[in-house]
Amino acid sequence: MDPHIGREFDSPIYHEAVGQFDRVAKLMGLDDNIADRLRVPQKSTTVSFPFRHDNYAEVETLMGYRVQHLTTMGPTKGGIRFAPDVDLGEVAGLAMLMTWKCAIVGVPFGGAKGGVRVNPMELSRAELQRVTRRFTMEIINVIGPETDIPAPDLGTNEQVMAWLMDTYSQHVGHAVPSVVTGKPPSLGGSIARREATGRGLMFLLPAATAARALDPKEVTIAIHGFGNVGKYAAVAGHQQGAKIVAVSDISGAIYDSDGLDVDAASKWVDENRYLEGYPDADFIDGDDLFTLPVDVLVPAAIQNVITAKNANEIQAKVIIEGANNPTTLEADDILRDRDVFIVPDILANAGGVTVSYFEWVQDIQKYIWTENEIVARLREIMTRAFEDVHSIATRENVDMRSAALMKGIQKIADAKLVRGIFP
Ligand code: NAD
Numbered sequence: 001m002d003p004h005i006g007r008e009f010d011s012p013i014y015h016e017a018v019g020q021f022d023r024v025a026k027l028m029g030l031d032d033n034i035a036d037r038l039r040v041p042q043k044s045t046t047v048s049f050p051f052r053h054d055n056y057a058e059v060e061t062l063m064g065y066r067v068q069h070l071t072t073m074g075p076t077k078g079g080i081r082f083a084p085d086v087d088l089g090e091v092a093g094l095a096m097l098m099t100w101k102c103a104i105v106g107v108p109f110g111g112a113k114g115g116v117r118v119n120p121m122e123l124s125r126a127e128l129q130r131v132t133r134r135f136t137m138e139i140i141n142v143i144g145p146e147t148d149i150p151a152p153d154l155g156t157n158e159q160v161m162a163w164l165m166d167t168y169s170q171h172v173g174h175a176v177p178s179v180v181t182g183k184p185p186s187l188g189g190s191i192a193r194r195e196a197t198g199r200g201l202m203f204l205l206p207a208a209t210a211a212r213a214l215d216p217k218e219v220t221i222a223i224h225g226f227g228n229v230g231k232y233a234a235v236a237g238h239q240q241g242a243k244i245v246a247v248s249d250i251s252g253a254i255y256d257s258d259g260l261d262v263d264a265a266s267k268w269v270d271e272n273r274y275l276e277g278y279p280d281a282d283f284i285d286g287d288d289l290f291t292l293p294v295d296v297l298v299p300a301a302i303q304n305v306i307t308a309k310n311a312n313e314i315q316a317k318v319i320i321e322g323a324n325n326p327t328t329l330e331a332d333d334i335l336r337d338r339d340v341f342i343v344p345d346i347l348a349n350a351g352g353v354t355v356s357y358f359e360w361v362q363d364i365q366k367y368i369w370t371e372n373e374i375v376a377r378l379r380e381i382m383t384r385a386f387e388d389v390h391s392i393a394t395r396e397n398v399d400m401r402s403a404a405l406m407k408g409i410q411k412i413a414d415a416k417l418v419r420g421i422f423p
Helices: 012-028 032-039 086-106 125-138 158-172 193-203 204-211 226-240 264-274 286-291 327-339 351-365 373-394 400-419
Strands: 043-052 059-068 077-084 110-117 150-154 219-223 243-249 252-255 281-282 296-299 318-320 339-343
Touching: 012 032, 012 086, 012 327, 012 400, 032 400, 043 086, 043 125, 043 226, 059 086, 059 125, 059 150, 059 351, 077 086, 077 125, 077 158, 086 110, 086 351, 086 373, 086 400, 110 150, 125 158, 125 281, 150 158, 150 351, 193 226, 193 373, 204 296, 204 318, 204 373, 219 226, 219 286, 226 243, 226 264, 226 296, 243 264, 243 286, 252 286, 281 286, 327 339, 339 400, 351 373, 373 400
Parallel strands: 077 110, 077 150, 219 243, 219 296, 296 318, 318 339
Antiparallel strands: 043 059, 059 110, 243 252, 252 281
16 A cells, blocks of 8 residues: 555544554455555545634634544434544544444444544533534534434433534524434433433343353453543443442542442532542542452553553553544554453444444434333343354354454445445
């Protein structure tokens, strides 16, 4: 491949995503022509726009991105993140991971991702709304219910999705709930989307712990991140009888080897924004959470946190990846050699996009499902995807990440081949 192709996306996550892809494409003997097409996203949009702070005097220029990795399968789908260090390459790498994820759970989307380089924790509610609405206007021609459907991600939430939907709808002149998923239920959002990623992840706990002969009701779990994914993973793990001994956020981690009161910690964060100051557990450094004596580790905050630096100190026998790309390629090698069972991000956190798909189907059909229907279908899809990937791992004698990528890449490669090349 021409080494210059894709250099626009130069960033650690993009290199990680391409590195994972290359390793598995080689293992699969994937056709080089197809591999070249899949290494780079099909469409990417970079925008800059003015953002007026509440004090009126200050107008900052913000950078925003929307990258659509694969338009072969249907509309593209993926979250929008607001974070202080987002760049085009990060969004491109994450869009590629979304493509494999959608293929693994069998939802008819290609991968996309978006982001604005801004620290949402420093914004007032009015500022957050202005950033969201202006960014939506900047990308309005590349999103839509049949083209590209955003969702929440790091630093964005249901409210942000509601503003996005409202901005889009004002522009086209009528309400278009299906332009975005992860909206509040009052606007046509799925009643089970908020919990979907954490819940879906924990549906895999029994099978993942069984792979290392652990009893899911007896295990201890540490969760890095206590936002949308981390919090609901903690709730779902606790409901299954597991002991959640540590959770963290950007302020640090709380730890109690006897098990945390997850509801109390959640209430504390709702009222105080950060875990710091939580009275009923030890407060430790967020990075120290990774090396605690636990059975299961769930990274559910940001990327590249499990690295060559801490991989050898990790004591967990099972890692279930809630965050996208939490493990670097080097760390992945170390953990594989140490026989740690990793349920990779593209499988473990696919509950989010699965329920987003249900939400989109509900919105375009104007037919609302019950919570029981949603949760039962989510469980069925997640457990079947796990079984499929596990059987590929056993048959091909590879780790779960390679097996998941094999499943996703093969499906996309087959679709690309039958569609042919235009013109
Ligand atoms: P969120 O913003 O709701 O929560 C993020 C959590 O991580 C918070 O507790 C925050 O304090 C913590 N955090 C943020 N920056 C940090 C830093 N620099 N160091 C340590 N902790 C930090 O985000 P989320 O929606 O829960 O997403 C978390 C991860 O899961 C992301 O990688 C996202 O891409 C991935 N993901 C999310 C969904 C979803 O449905 N929301 C679906 C699939 C994957």
